[in-house]
Amino acid sequence: MRAWVQFCLIYIFSGHSHLTLPCSVVLWRCSLSCCMPPFILNGSQLYTYSVCNVGEHEQDNWLRTTFIQRRPSASRVFVELQFIVRDCNSFDGSSLTCKETFNLFSSESDADIGTSFRKGQFKKVATIAPDEITSRNELRINTETRVVESLSRKGFYLAFQDIGACMALLSVRVYYKTCPATVKSLAAFPETVAGGGVNQALREVAGACVENAVSEEPPRIYCTVDGEWVVPVGQCQCMPGYEAVNDTCRDCQPGFFKAFVSNDACELCPVNTKLLSSGALLCPCAEDFYRAPDDPTTGPCSGLPSAPRELVATTTQLAAGKLQLSWSPPEDTGGRSDISYSVECRRCEGTACQPCGEKVRLEPASTGLMDTRVAVSELEPHLNYTFTVEAHSGVSLFASQGLPRSNRHVGSMCYLIFQSPPFLQLYQDDNLDVTTYTVLILEKSSVQISDLSPGTAYLFRVQALSPEGSPGGSSIEDEFETLTEVDGNERIKEKRTILGFWSEIIITDVSFLLFRRRNSHSRQGPEDTYFSSSEQLKPLKTYVDPHTYEDPNMAILKFASEIHPSHVTKQKVIGAGEFGEVYRGILKAPGRKEGAVAIKTLKPGYSEKQRQDFLSEASIMGQFSHQNIIRLEGVVTKFKHAMIVTEYMENGALDKYLKDRDGEMPSFQLVGMMYGIAAGMKYLSDMSYVHRDLAARNILVNNNLECKVSDFGLSRVLEDDPEGTYTTSGGKIPIRWTAPEAIAYRKFTSASDVWSFGIVMWEVMAFGERPYWDMSNCEVMKAINEAFRLPAPMDCPSAVYQLMLQCWLQDRSKRPRFPDIVSLLDKLLRSPESLKAIADFDPRVSIRLPSTSGSDGSPFRSVAEWLESIKMSQYSENFTCAGVVTMDQVLQMKNVDIKNIGVRLPGHLKRIAYSILGLKDQTSTLSVFAV
Known part of the structure; x- marks a missing residue:
């Protein structure tokens, strides 16, 4: 948003006499009228302030505005001028004092000083040069805009100085920019005057969460000097029971819920739950359904499992007094996977039954069984045993009256007749006066014992069983001790013992040897050496400062x-x-x-x-x-x-030349331009010279498309020290083009110029795109320190992008030198097929916007907004005339459709097509994640 002011002008002749002229300036109509004689343009009268004293020496004519009151928060204003400047060559016999420019000045004040005027009060803002000069036969109106910054007092004056031009001032418009009131990330921010205070580029603005939204930290955002919102901080999120819809938090619809603070959508109530009215935080379980203690409160509810099925008792052929119980899982698990089982044993004599107690052993256990079988042993003869198997799940404890009868499967059996193989008793002596033993019923006269503990003594005794199952005589006890592990990983011994009635022992040793390789190669020290040889450490210095x-x-x-x-x-x-x-x-x-x-x-x-x-x-x-x-x-x-x-370089600065020819030049030609720049930089580096401001804007292009390095205003010579650095005492640094070590320590080397050359390569392949797009300098420095590097431009050869990445290595000693760069680019030009492999390109990154959303992340509201975001606003009318007025219609377009509406330039065609490709890709994934 812009705000305008209204003022009058005071004309001052040659800086000596003051004359106030009645005039009226209606700035928002872009016209200026006063009592000067008019001239006719296209049939209309134009009133101007004009001067044309080209034949007189030492001209110093001033024109000053009246007092312009400043809004307290507007520290930066824009001055738009419409003017005419006549060609000095159109005057016959005119002297060399004729000028074709004039100057803009400003002066701040806390009060209106009336007609009082002193040149010393004013400071220069800019020299205004026309783009087109008016000749004898053709009138050309120029429009220029300049910025007056760092305003801090109640108001200011503008003044215009003529030093010998023939010119006319048609209109003056003064305005400031604002960031419009907006809602971003569910936080509302008021309209704010653009920019910060004095010498500040950003103005921090506090916001407030919309209704039914909260944030962990107060939301805030920054308003740039260009009236754009950037870097929102402190995202607001919808409270439980509400979901984000556009820029509001709406309560969950009936049958939906949201349990936590987030910007996620409300979820459908899970199965076996009650459907509540709108704004539900949770969905409670329906009757006879439950959630386990470890179940998420947002998950489904479960019922109780049904009874186990097909309970079977099987006797073994090898040992008397044993049987195995097995069963099938319940037919209905209640929707759960954590099913476990318990087995209850009861012994009955006649009609009296009681728990089996410890007399009967159930292996592996009687409760918490995950498998559908259990081994039963030590059953006594002449007794009836009843076994009950119950199915449990995580929600069993929540049943109001315990497990119902339907969860149990009951069976009974009689005592079995045992056979009588021998059995083995194993004692373990752990030197703690605690003895444990295991009894093994053997079917053979030998057994293999494994998984013995290291460094432990074991006593073995073998005993025979009578045919009735009663113990017979036993052997003497034999003691064996397992070996201790040595050095952890260096030597391990395992003892396997086969015991028979005669205690036959077999020992197997297994050894492992760990070899250690010691690398005696000494690594290079941490010295920062950019050059690789002693001759290069001290290059021949031919440049003289x-x-x-x-x-x-x-x-x-x-x-x-x-x-x-x-x-x-x-x-x-x-x-x-x-x-x-x-x-x-x-x-x-x-x-x-x-x-x-x-x-x-x-x-x-x-x-x-x-x-x-x-x-x-x-x-x-x-x-x-x-x-x-x-x-x-x-x-x-x-x-x-x-x-x-x-x-004279006919085609001007490289960045502007490329912007005007976006997509029209092949990669081979662009690489040829890079080669010329690299050759020039190699020449400078060979002379021990550092440029410090290498950028596409400082490369000039002639009619033969030769690129030449220019602008040596920031350049400095390398010192004689081994590192070849130059330390500045201050001054501005072009952050987007400068190596991180030069930003941090203000030390410049040929290696820092190599980093800048990598940025120039990116500018060339991106046809003059601004490096790091609209990111602030602080954001650029932070991103570089976090290892972010510019992505490959569209249609950039992979070999060229790999060279860029080499130029952007954090360690400057590992970056290529300019001789290496010239050599590599020369090889690419000699082998054009090497440029056919294209580096990966992501339009959502390279165009610097979310492919389906505006700057605030919300979907584009119009085709015009989308075209503006990709810098293709000039085609808005083409889309409208073709009937493409919605983003849904844009998504349906193909390359032939884009051509048919009048987009002919290859670069513009690609930019629009790639953006639509990103739109489609993003639309298909919006339901999965947020970009």
Whole structure:
């Protein structure tokens, strides 16, 4: 949202006389009217503020607004200007004082100072250069927007300075941006003026959970300077009994429930539960159904198991006094898997029955049986035994009157006649005055005993049984001791003993030997060596830092040739640099072929230090001679208006050039552009030079699509120390392009330039996309430290993306060097088939948005919103005219449909098609997880 202000303008002639003119500015109508003579445009009268004193020297004309009151929280405002600037070449015989730019100034105040005006109160905001210049026959209106930041007082003034241009100011619009009131993650946030306070990019805004929602920490979000919400913190979640529906928490519908605080949908009540009315937290069990103590309260309820079936008693052939009981599981388990069994034994003499007690043994146990069988022994003769088997489950304890009769299976049997094999008694001496024994009924004259404890003495005695089953004579006791484990894993001995009536013993030893390999190879120390040889540790230093000269002018004379200003013709403003305007022009010097050049100028009123800093870049460029480094043609230093003249690059900055040709260039051509940049950087690194600001915006492209490294304003030479680093004392760092060690310690090496080159490679393959998209600098640094790396751009060859990842290694000593990069790119260009393998591409990551949702994670509300999110808003009308007005219709589109509505550029076609692919993929998985 934008808010506008209304103000008047005060015209000041040459900075000396003050004149207040009655005028009315209706900014929201984008028009400005006052008492100046109008001119006719398209049949309409336009009232303007104009000036055209190009024939006079030392022009200094000012135009100031009236007092503009500032909303207390609006520390950043935008100034939109509509203006006309006339071509200086259209004046016959005009002097060289003609300008084609003007300046914007601002001044803060806590009160309206009326017509009082002092230039010293104002600070410069920007130099305004036209994109199109008005000639004699054609009128061209320019629109430019600039930002006035760090406002802190009650109001401010704007002022416009003319220093010799022929121009007209048509309208001025001043506004600020707001983040609109919104609901994100069930938290409501009020409308907020964009941006933070002074020197802050973000404004933290506290929110409140919507009704029936809570959060562990107070929800908050940040409002950016561009009026966008980012980084929500403290997600709100719906309370139990409520589910998230759009931006609200709605109570669960009848038959549904939700037990916990979450944003999950309400669940259908499980089986065997009661269906309650709306807003249920839990579904209680229906009658005769229960939940076990360990069952989740949100799970189904279970009934009691039915009785076990087919109870059978089987006598053994090998030993008297034993039988085996077996049965089948219950037909109805009550819906549970934790079924167990218990066996009850009763002995009966006549009509009197009593529990068997300990006289009868049940193995493995009488309760908690998981298997459907049990062995019974030590039954006495001439008695009747009754066995009852009961089925249990986890909910058995919850039955109000215990297990019903239907859970039991009852059977009876008579005493069996035993046979009389021998039996073995085994005593264990554990040196604790505690003796245990086991009796084994043997069918043979030998037995194998296993699973003996190590380091334990065992006594063995063999005894025979009479035919009636009574014990007979026994052998003498024999003692044997098992071996003790030695050194845990190094030597283990197992003793297996076969005992007969004559105590025959067989011992088997098994030994294991553990070998340890010791690696005597010494590892490389932790020294940080970026170069791999002693010669490379101290590269030949051919570059000379101009700042080391006692007289900087000597460096300029040594490394740059002087040009007479009459040999330079300025044609058109193509930009504004730090020190002044940049022109396209013609250089026609004696002995040289006439050619196009770029001309950097020094703004009027400069200091001597500014002049030296301006010309120092020429001293740097003048030392370089490489086809992939911007070439210095010469300098103008012996006249009042200093200039730096370089070769002219017709296609401008690489990032803008690629954006205008999104998807139109093949991978082979893009890799060729990377090769040129790498060759230029290899040349700089061979000269022991670090660029520090390598980015696509600082690469220039000529008509032959040659890429050349430019902008040496941040560049510094490597020091002579082994690490070859340069430590800055401050200044700004381009975070998105800078290696993590350079951000953390402000130390720059050729290795940090390699990291930046990897980012440039990504920009090239992504056709000028902004690295890390809309992430803030803090988010970028945090992500890099957490090992996040930019994903492969769309249609990026796998070999190229692997080289990017190598450039982004955290350990700078492991990154490739520029000679290695040049060599690899050369091999790729010589083998075009190596570029056919494409790296994995995820449109939901690379387009930087959830494929089926807007910035707040909710589904796109319109086709226009979706197109805006993927930067394809120019096709909104195409979709509307084709009748594609809903996102459901978008999901049905195929590539041929996209072409038919008028999307022809390959890059745009791919971007839209990949986004729709992500939409379909996300739609099919929304019910499973949230992206």
